[in-house]
Amino acid sequence: MTFSEATSNNWQKNLYAIFVAELLVMAGFSFVFPFMPLYIEKLGNYSSSQAAFWAGIAEGTCGIAMFLSAPLWGLLADRTGRKPMVLRAIFGSAAVVALIAISPNVPFLVIMRFFQGVLSGTVAAASALVAAMTPREKRPFAMGLLMTGIYIGNSCGPLMGGLAADKFGYEATFFIAAAALAAGGFVVLFLVKEKFEPVKSSERSSIGSMLRLAGSKEVLPLLIIQFALNAGPSMVGPIIPLFIQQLNPLGQAATEAGIAFTIAGIIAALSAVVAGRLTTRVPLKPMLVFSCLGTCLAYLAPMTAGNVTQLTVYIALRGLLNGGILTAGYALLSLSVSPAQQGVVFGLGQSATSLGGGVGPTIGGALGSSLGFKNVFGFTAGMYLFTTLLVIKVIPKHAGETTETTPKGSG
16 A cells, blocks of 8 residues: 655645644643533532542543544545544534533533543544654654644643633533634644545454454553553542642632643643654654653652642643653554554554553542652552553664664554
8 A cells, every 4th residue: 555645745735734733623622621620619619629530530431532543544544535534623622622511510511521531542543644644764753743733722722721710611611622723623623634545455454453453562562651651640630720729729729720730731831842842863763761760750749749830840740751751652552563563553552552541540549549749649659650661672673774674463
């Protein structure tokens, strides 16, 4: 199979359009992130510990749904094209976020989060599209730019969302987030040109070949690492706004949480730019090891926070090396398979990431409600330490530097 995107001069135009689209989409997603636990607290008339538990359930449900559905979307992407999958993820998410705004109760919200997990997965879909249309030697750069757009969106969204929630209310803010998502979808619809050539029926991936690919020595370690890298930070997601509220009961928790996430996002966006440029000089494995170990240490600091300012600074520090983690992780995943398998491998990667996103918040919410919010950061640091050791042990020294190969058993 030949992908004309890989040799076309239009790959840069498409890349920049997807960059803008993911920026808008991630801003929309992160718009509601700072106050989701607070919204649950209000909607269910819960205590902070009860809200932390249910916020973990809501996030976990979304992650588990995405874990189950992402590989199937990946298979479909390699048969119908990557652009339709990006549009499905974006417009599907926009519809669900709008429905969350009219949730009558917490169980309805949890159900909507489940459907959001089934329909979404924009990062994996966009990553597969970028990887398929970009020349191999340019993929680390392209992934770095894509991660930069994601982090810029993640850094703009929380602050604006927190301010909007405190000024206009939670429901109105969900509708604003849905509009941002839809805008990103229209950018892809009208500006991204995919010259997709369907895989021959004899070469199509099946569920069986997908499972063999997932279990191959080239891909399985990367999936385990993707799981661990997302399970760790997602543990603290449900408890940060509630921890801020605990430290400053009379403050505007949504806005303060938004400020913390925004600063972390800005730092992460800058680190993604740096990481993308360093990929031409620094091997991907050392970059991933250094980034994971540094992030492990950064997650210990919030355990000592005594006020909101300290917590904000400590949360911001965790973004220093996030760009290196995502850029190296996604580049290694893309380079582990042939161009014809980009949809499948990123579907598997999204599945592993989503499983971490499903397990992490559930554990974090339970730990936060039972052991206190500070201790969750210690568990997250432990997860990053485990991942660092895993990367050292299982990732080949020159991973991502060899010529393009197809893992055994992936046909």
